Amino acid sequence: MTHEPARVTALDAPVDLTNCDREPIHVPGAVQPHGALVALRGDRIVQFSANVPDRLGTPAGDLLGATLDTLLEPDLAAQVNGALASGELDRNPLFLLTAPVRDRGPFDLTAHRLDDLTVLEFEPLPGALVHADAYTLVRGTLARMNAAPDLARFVEVAAQDIQALTGFDRVMVYQFADDGTGTVIAERCAPGMTPYLGLRYPASDIPKQARALYVLNMLRIITDVNYDPAPMLAQPGEAALDMSYCVLRSVSPIHLEYLRNMGVGASMSISLLRGPELWGLIACHHNTPRALSPNVRAACELIGQVASVQLSAWQEKQDQSYQLHLKAAQSQLMERLAHTPDLLEALVGQDSRLLDFVDAGGAAVCLDGQVIRLGRTPDPEQLRALQDWLRTQPDSEVLHTHSLGELFPAASAYAESASGLLAVQLSRLRGDYVMWFRPEELQTVAWGGDPNKPAEVAQDGSARLSPRRSFEAWQQTVRGRSAPWLTEEISAARTLRRALLSLVLRRAEELRDLNEGLTRSNQELERSNADLDAFAYIASHDLKEPLRGLHNYSVFLLEAYAQQLDEDGVAKLNTLVRLTQRMDDLIDSLLLYSRVGRVDLNVRDTDLNDVLADVLDILSARFEQAGAEVTRGALPTLPVDRVRVGEVLNNLVSNAVKYNDKPPRIEVGALPPGERGDLIVPEGVPDQAWVLFVRDNGIGIRDRHFENIFRIFKRLHGRDQYGGGTGAGLTIVKKIIERHGGQIWPVSAVGEGTTFYFTLQGGEVA
Known part of the structure; x- marks a missing residue:
């Protein structure tokens, strides 16, 4: 049974810089034409590249729905079927064999399996063959990379040995920054090639979907940037083939134009990973078309895999050293928080290490209306404005930026001391924050061409967004940016916020208990004072009557019997009168004192x-x-x-x-x-x-x-x-x-x- 072949594509609109970041490059609907590709479901061909008849000598009308016996000679078909049955084909392309097809070739055959499809690729042998397995080719390289004392020497060895192995005119090691830009950190060039070492390239040069493919498939090659893609043909209703793991996958026309503008005839890129993240690329350029055999490509991929492991180890070693420094500062500060009653004293007192907590140049603690500054910070008025701005941010529990002036334009005035901000919110209502600042790092960046001018004017006068044509060094001074905050530092700030909030809540509970105790004590004291006043009033009032009687009787005795008493008796009665009068005065004072405490004002x-x-x-x-x-x-x-x-x-x-x-x-x-x-x-x-x-x-x-x-x-x-x-x-x-x-x-x-x-x-x- 035969079917009329149908073209399968995923993007109908022309591709330019306005939509290249949305281009589905994993389903390009075409292959590079130096080779041919067929896709099988089970043992039946469901898709093939339009150049299969020309490359392999098989009429297109006989292929859809047919088996490999239709495409290949019976002996070769049996060999391929046997290899397909025994090989580990999931995702990773596997070299099967080298053989002629119907007097064409010979071809290197590679295959991989994705979902329910088996993809078979035919590549003509390159002119210069290397007859050695991948490990033999890279054994010396691996030893030299392992002996490298630092990152600079490590990437230099990688560039040098990849060039020696592949013969590409230029090999660059390209490292990505957090903002997506990339910098050439190592390079080997053939004589006469323009060096790009030290140049930076904008994030838009490699769209996000291309970066995602670089993680999935560690090696991509374009043998001739001037090729005309061979479209894929398929049975009606068949979805576009996912070519994420295909060697022959056609690439974006924007990328091809980009390479041609650089004067490149062929290219290859090898992914460098740090864990699951794309760390960088080994990018290879050649002035003329160039193909590599599967074993050389496998050797390059092995170098990329080993380099990725080694880079992760280098980075982890650096991270571990810095993390130990951070942990020491963080542990000391947490210890102070646990044992220092005053929260401000714990944060900013002597030996608090608040600046070391996240390796900051300055810090400010805004708590209960107070603002305490350490190191280089904005002035108090600027800090108050920054507090007000932070309170307007919807997600400011932990806010971090290395370009504060871009988010809060008023901060540009103090960029020199505070281009970077890491702030943790304790109370938005009261404006309580702990902030760390990093100073501006003034940079002069050498770009590979002006990244801000991608538009060009065509002969008909129309403007079109296209890749830049000039890649000469273009200088730019970058202001208002600090060193970025690391993931570990942001995580430490979150941990501190949780600890501070827990401490504030615990101390609020302690203060509440203390206030309740003081309230009870004050109430008891008020009752005691009231009882004392009442007692003083009652006691003094009740004492007045017998004391008055005693005083009066003493006066009567003096008046009635003074003539009959001797001098000593009279003196004693006078003393009794004086003492009772004194006692009466004291009781009057006590009554007055108790009345002052009891009578309403x-x-x-x-x-x-x-x-x-x-x-x-x-x-x-x-x-x-x-x-x-x-x-x-x-x-x-x-x-x-x-x-x-x-x-x-x-x-x-x-x-x-x-x-x-x-x-x-x-x-x-x-x-x-x-x-x-x-x-x-x-x-x-x-x-x-x-x-x-x-x-x-x-x-x-x-x-x-x-x-x-x-x-x-x-x-x-x-x-x-x-x-x-x-x-x-x-x-x-x-x-x-x-x-x-x-x-x-x-x-x-x-x-x-x-x-x-x-x-x-x-x-x-x-």
Whole structure:
């Protein structure tokens, strides 16, 4: 049964630089015409190249659906079928035999199997044959590569020995960068060839689908770049043949034009892999057409495989050394995080090694509104703008770039110190980040031709995107880029983020437990203080009645029996009267103190000038008796309990008169917010609070007594000195001020006088 052959193609539109990255190059629908190809399903031919009749001498109309017996002589067909049955053909093309076909050839026959198809390729023998197996051909090369002391010598040996083995005019080792560009790092040229060593080529020179094929099939060869492809013919409905593993696969017309523009007549490329990734290529060029026998190609492929293993080992050795350095820094930082209570101190304190964590030139920790910088970083204002930008990024938990200015144009202003950014987000809401920076690495890149001008104008005046024609060195200065962040560094940043978030959550739980404990303690303390106040009130109130009776009876005894008692008896009764009076005064002070803590404050906006006027009026008789002079400054209007603040002023002004050994000079005034001069205020006094004061020229107080003067019933002098007293006055003053949310503190010089400063604002009114 015969079928009318049909052409099979995968891309109908003409190919140029606008669509070459979408060109299905693994199904080109054609082969290089120096050889021929047939595809069998089972033992039946389902596809063949249109040049089979010309190459192999078999009419095309007899092939579709036929067996190999139709294509080959019976003996040769039997040999091929036997080889196909015994060979390991999956994907990897296998050399079967060399034989003439119908008086044509001889041909090298190779075969491979893909899915349910067996692909058989016929290649004419090259003019110069090499009669040796692949290992014999490369044994010396493998030894020299293994002895290479470094990467530079290693790739030089590869280029040199591939040229010697194949006879190509130029052999280059081409290494890919992370951005897809490639650089020629080793080269061997025949005399008269233009060297390309050190030149860089854009990623577009090798589209992504071509790179994918380079991983699948380690060797590709084009024997003549000026060939006219032989199309594939197939049974109707047959899908285009996947030629990923075919030696004769036709290549993209764009690639052929690219090679012709370089002046190349034939080419071969050998993949260099690092694990599953394409690391680079060994690219071979010849000025004229050139074919290689299967055993030479196999030798070249073996060199590529061994080189790939060795390159992986070289890279792993370098990576391992750097990873050990990173691990040491990371372990030390994690240890600090585990044992340092303060998160900022752990990250940026002495010996934190935050910069070593990812080999950065600078770092910034933005946490709880603070920004701490290490090394070379943007300035604080620039960092705040960068924080704001990071908060707008949808996936900024870990953001990394080696060209920050391209993503965030404002960063171009500080590219010198921060072209590279690696940032981990701790809280987008608060803008908490840990950032590392890398400086700009100014580069002068030598391109193989201008990569930015692929358009050309045809004779009819139309513009067409095509491969560049000039491959002379074209210089470009690259700015705004840093060394790229390695996978290990990005992974370390992710690990640090998880550790920091875990630590923050754990410390938040500890803080919550601590706050709950403090709340319970404060509640218990408030209950205890309330109980103590109640006890003091009840005890003092209940003591008043028997004490009053004791005092009164002592007075009655003196009045009724003083004439009958001797001098000693009268003295004892006088002592009893004096002590009971003293006890009554102490109980009154205790009652007043407990009342201050128990009574609710009646807070109203109050003009303190009026309060002071009332106090001075009450004390006017004492001023006249002591010869005191009082100076009044302007006082503010504040929300206070008028009666209680009156008690404060009364007590402080009275003490200014009492504790004086000269005519008292007293000043009462206030310092507005922002006008405190050199006055040192205690911690917790807000900037917006008024500071009131009572100043005198009295005896003064030594610094060591500043705390004692506010303790209840604590007097610094004898009971009857300086007018006597219970020692409760300043204690009550302090409690009233604290209930208003303020503080009180003295400034004094012995023999010169004392100033009591106090505030009535700054906290919750208790």
